[in-house]
Amino acid sequence: MQNSTQKAILIDGKKIAEEIINDLKKQVLLLANKPSLAIVVVGENKVTEKFILQKQKIAKILDVSIKIYKYSENITTEQLLESLNKIINDTNHDIKNNKENLKNSGIIIQLPLPKHLDSNTILNSLPIETDVDLLSAKAIGNFIVNKNLKIINPPIVGAIKIIFEKYKIDYKNKYIVLVGAGDLVGKPLAIWLLKEKISFSILDKNTLDLNSFLSKADIIISGVGKVKLITGDLIKTGAILIDAGTSEIGQKIIGDVDFNSCIQKASLITPTLGGVGPLTVAMLFKNLMALAKSSK
């Protein structure tokens, strides 16, 4: 229910995510070899913990087994690589003991890793057929050059694509502004737009002239992690606002977009909760399923 001052339509990511999960559930039932998911966590982080809880919830619905591997933040790159190597093999081994010969378990390495670790080498150690996040050089390279539409997308790309589809957003003829060039949001989205030869601008919270870009954007997708970076006075009337940023304030996870001021001016907007987040998680499981199927 919208109150009288609200203008924008809410993007119901939660509902679309539920549809995807329902569809995946039917697919899992048909699979002889159920996929399983390993999540690697280094150190303590409240935001990360919430994301893991969401993944566990979906895994339970789908009847997909999930294992969390937690490591101290003092672990070295070599130790983590050794553990990862075991995880890649262990997972298959456990499943084999249950008489299921699973070759395609997904592995997620929760980012960010502590700064002393060599993230590149760690992410690149993931076999491409387990890399549901597309964070290894091989997986992202494959994504860039491959024009095959059947290839899996980085989860954020899958999430944005389905938002554009469900809300009939003619994104090819809109001015798209990406805010933030991080590994999980801005970078994969930029690569997708490059592939599709769609014009866009990519900015950072430090861009001097941020406001002049925001005020002209038809579509803004933000993934910076800076509270109230985007306020209603900065956007164009009728803009589409998609918030993929996350900051932790006390117990709450909040985005980059100041929802209350932006909803008055935008035409479409993601809500503070139930927007991009659940969709990205659903897309991760969609990737897990696609990899499991393609390994048959």
Next chain:
Amino acid sequence: MQNSTQKAILIDGKKIAEEIINDLKKQVLLLANKPSLAIVVVGENKVTEKFILQKQKIAKILDVSIKIYKYSENITTEQLLESLNKIINDTNHDIKNNKENLKNSGIIIQLPLPKHLDSNTILNSLPIETDVDLLSAKAIGNFIVNKNLKIINPPIVGAIKIIFEKYKIDYKNKYIVLVGAGDLVGKPLAIWLLKEKISFSILDKNTLDLNSFLSKADIIISGVGKVKLITGDLIKTGAILIDAGTSEIGQKIIGDVDFNSCIQKASLITPTLGGVGPLTVAMLFKNLMALAKSSK
């Protein structure tokens, strides 16, 4: 010598390229195993032929052996893959006969390939240690994720970086506009800027609002292949114009930038000949050398 109406300083790509080649020549002299370069050409194309001539000229200066493999435009993907496989092995074999055990010959597949061929599969068949153009999924993926500064750059990225360096262009604080998202210019440059977290806009010749972006750009890098796409009336006074576009008009290869009108308004501009072209070729040989050295 500039005439009285000229304002912009010319970017002397030819001179910088000569410096790079001179430096590489010294390095080749020190190598026990000289690198060699194979160029694969499918079909007839006058622009391609001119580019190959440039490469042959540099190879001769550097005393690097170069082989051109020409195929009919009717070749199938399977046939070309088979030939490529032979080229990868042949090159090493020939060198071995000359008592040089070269493991790191570079291979260039001249683009564009005829449309019936599966470019992805063909480019991806190149071993990463031969891919001087960084066009395979593995090479470009490695480039994206790797923060190691020693990694080789796509030739156009190397060319633009050295222009920025030599002309002391503070590109991190300028508004950069890339025109065109092709595999050889726009896409690798966009990926480099993404890596460096530098704000930019990427446009195409079909972008509805092209002029409004061009008029605000501090730096324009164009690689579309459309004659006179960028004219003086469209740019900001003092803009930096780098033209990496190529169109064939009669016997001439010309760029995207209308030089005569833009030179009046720009602060720095690449000339019609001797700008980005020779630098890109020099960077290709720099990559060949880097790969040869790293294989020792």
